[in-house]
Amino acid sequence: MSVQGRGYRYVGPAGLKAAVRPGSGGCRIDSAADFGSWVAERSAAELVEPFTFVVGMDGVLRLAPRRSEHVACAGGEMVLSAGEISFVREAGRWAVADVSNHSTGYCPDVSSWSAVAHALDGIGLERPSGFTHEVVFRRCPGCQEHNIVREGDFVCVFCGNDVPETWNVDPVG
Incomplete structure (x- = not known):
């Protein structure tokens, strides 16, 4: 999956990034099948709350529990977007109910939406505009x-x- 866009470095507290272990990160969702498997493992209580998400520099959506740090979800790497996302089941299909760029660790610009849209389209999830x-x-x-x-x-x-x-959050970016 090839996506272009601004890459966002982690700009939050250094201690949170230092705690990220190699090979960690959110669950990669490369396809509709990946999403289906991931959502099937969630409890009804989990699905009521939004999840932490990032779109990696590879354009792939990664999901983690809501209270997860975005930098942990990203495995400490740069992202194309980050925020919170929730899902709803409508007419037997999963869709995105709400999605924001609320990540104080990466502070992505609202223009990062294109990376999110591309990742969601790639796995066949209906989404807002x-x-x-x-x-x-x-x-x-x-x-x-x-x-x-x-x-x-x-x-x-x-x-x-x-x-x-x-947008000017990352003085290097």
Whole structure:
């Protein structure tokens, strides 16, 4: 699966990335069969809550329990997108109910939706036309803190400086 898009490095607490062990990571979902097997192993209680997801640099969706860290789900690697996702069974088929880019470890831009859409289309899951909840992340040029922009107010909640309207969370990316 070949996907293009911005790669996002982990920008969260270093200790969380240091705890990731080689070979760990979320469950790879390469196909409809993979998803079918994965969802069959989930309990009804698990399926009520959203799951942590990442789309790896290979374009493959990886899923983990909601309270998992995105960096652990990604095996410590860069991603094309990250967030939370929930599923619903409609007319005998599974579909995406809600999906967001809410990952404070990777802070992906809303433009990362294309990678998510491509991964979901590749496994045949019906999906919305975009993130059902978009999170706008920005890094403050003054204090360097990561912010979630709310209600279009591009002001740092930590120091009051303006934050840019374009994505700038990873100074290297």
